Amino acid sequence: MTATLLINAPSRRCRADGVEVQAWYGLRYAQGTHRFKAAQAATGRVAATSLGQVPLFPQRPSRLAAVMGAGSANPQSEDAYFLNVWAPAQAQGLPVVFFIHGGAWMSGGASLDWYDGTRLAAQGVVVVNVNYRLGALGHLGDAQADDLPLPAADLFLALQWVKDRIHAFGGDPDMITLMGQSAGGWYAHLLSVLESTRGWIDRVALLSMGTRTPWTSEQQRKTTERVRQSLGDQWLMADVDTLMQHGMLALDKEPPRLAHAPSAFLPVASAGMPPDLLNPDWAAQTCHAQAVYLRCTAQESSVFFFDVPFHRQATQEQVDQALGVWPAEDLPANLLRNGVYQGAESGLTPYQQVVAASSWLQFQRFPTQYAASLKAAGRAVVWSGFTEQSPLDAVFSGHCFDLPFQFGNFLAWQDAPMMQGVTQERFECVSQDLRGGIARFVGA
Structure with missing residues (x-):
């Protein structure tokens, strides 16, 4: 038309x-x-x-x-x-x-x-x-x-x-x-x-x-091969929900990391x-x-964490351990003082630090x-x-x-x-x- x-x-x-x-x-x-x-x-x-x-x-x-x-x-x-x-x-x-x-x-x-x-x-x-x-x-x-x-x-x-x-x-x-x-x-x-x-x-x-x-391309190849092996000859005809489930297997096995939304x-x-x-x-x-x-x-990032206890209920000690090793350029200005991670001294709660x-x-x-x-x-x-x-x-x-x-x-x-x-x-x-x-x- x-x-x-x-x-x-x-x-x-x-x-x-x-x-x-x-x-x-x-x-x-x-x-x-x-x-x-x-x-x-x-x-x-x-x-x-x-x-x-x-x-x-x-x-x-x-x-x-x-x-x-x-x-x-x-x-x-x-x-x-x-x-x-x-x-x-x-x-x-x-x-x-x-x-x-x-x-x-x-x-x-x-x-x-x-x-x-x-x-x-x-x-x-x-x-x-x-x-x-x-x-x-x-x-x-x-x-x-x-x-x-x-x-x-x-x-x-x-x-x-x-x-x-x-x-x-x-x-x-x-x-x-x-x-x-x-x-x-x-x-x-x-x-x-x-x-x-x-x-x-x-x-x-x-x-x-x-x-x-x-x-x-190697990451894609490995994911595709995993799906192909799981589904056999039917993988090209499988419904998309099945493809999604098999493609997400690695994500399900990935251990959670504070301040990371995979x-x-x-x-x-x-x-x-x-x-x-x-x-x-x-x-x-x-x-x-x-x-x-x-x-x-x-x-x-709040929308990824607000209902996840791992992030929402993290202690200051846990947040310090996670964010304290991040390079300064990976952290926002409100979590830094003189280029150094400041944790609780930022005035933010542990959850707010994770979100920031x-x-x-x-x-x-x-x-x-x-x-x-x-x-x-x-x-x-x-x-x-x-x-x-x-x-x-x-x-x-x-x-x-x-x-x-x-x-x-x-x-x-x-x-x-x-x-x-x-x-x-x-x-x-x-x-x-x-x-x-x-x-x-x-x-x-």
Whole structure:
């Protein structure tokens, strides 16, 4: 189906914040060729009248459900190469926000009602949310199946689809901002430094960017081989839940470490992956976006630890033993005095020290250093810290707590424990600030 036909038949029309917004659900950007192989560009459309009818890639429940809730119950399919578009009615030449969701490389999807782009589009932008492969489907197999990790190759095809077609939805293909959160921030950062996307990206916004070092091809090979041996000849046909369970066996056996939140799957260092991706000086010189927006929450890692006694109930002695051997550069400033770990003298409880150390190392250090490197290189950079506190005990301003406010979808988060007690008045105040901030950044 052509983009002209699509724009004449939006899936939904509504008014949001006084603006008429149109939405197109389930637009196909690629077609899978074979499990664990690169997809190919394609077009088409799901016959969906609601966002919840658009499939997501197969996944297990999010490990952050105790904080975020379950989200919408979309169908799941290995053929979920879909994106969704929102735009003000009669839009012409508007900046585009291409949102890449997070989920620890294992869960999430563009069609969750959490990420409905209606209210963000009402700020005067065209919003695109995109699915990409997750978990076992995105990370097992052969590192050389594509020049990029398979999820990144999916996103490349989606970005190409947007570059070629977004004008038909009222977007300016020369004003595309990649906005990625958590694992999605990792991919947005990757896409912003690839030579193959030069000229496709105007700006990039990295929200609570995941900063994990990718798997080596050997790590991927060993994990894939373990799954293959466990499942025998059926491994290529096994359901994804079974693949996930067998792929996560090593994680289940890994002894817990204070201030560390492990991930079962990570992107693979494929042939086209820049080896200096997480070197802030290199990235500042190589990023071809015109401007970079960076945001972290104040206590990112709290959501991984607040309900885990090992972390939550750690004693000062245990925390001293764990953090006392960390290099100073791996610790945040509020845990250091004259370059030395200060433990209880920081004024933080043992649990708060665990959260602060992990938040810095796993989320905040790279963006902080990247911002400094960008400024030193004369590049345009916007830093936006998020400090709003969740009413949920010990979550503070945790990872993902900014998401409901960023999209303005109060009702979609009604089952989220982290939102219980947030008044709609306060929600609207914070949400307007975040939505307006992104709109101003992208040029609306």
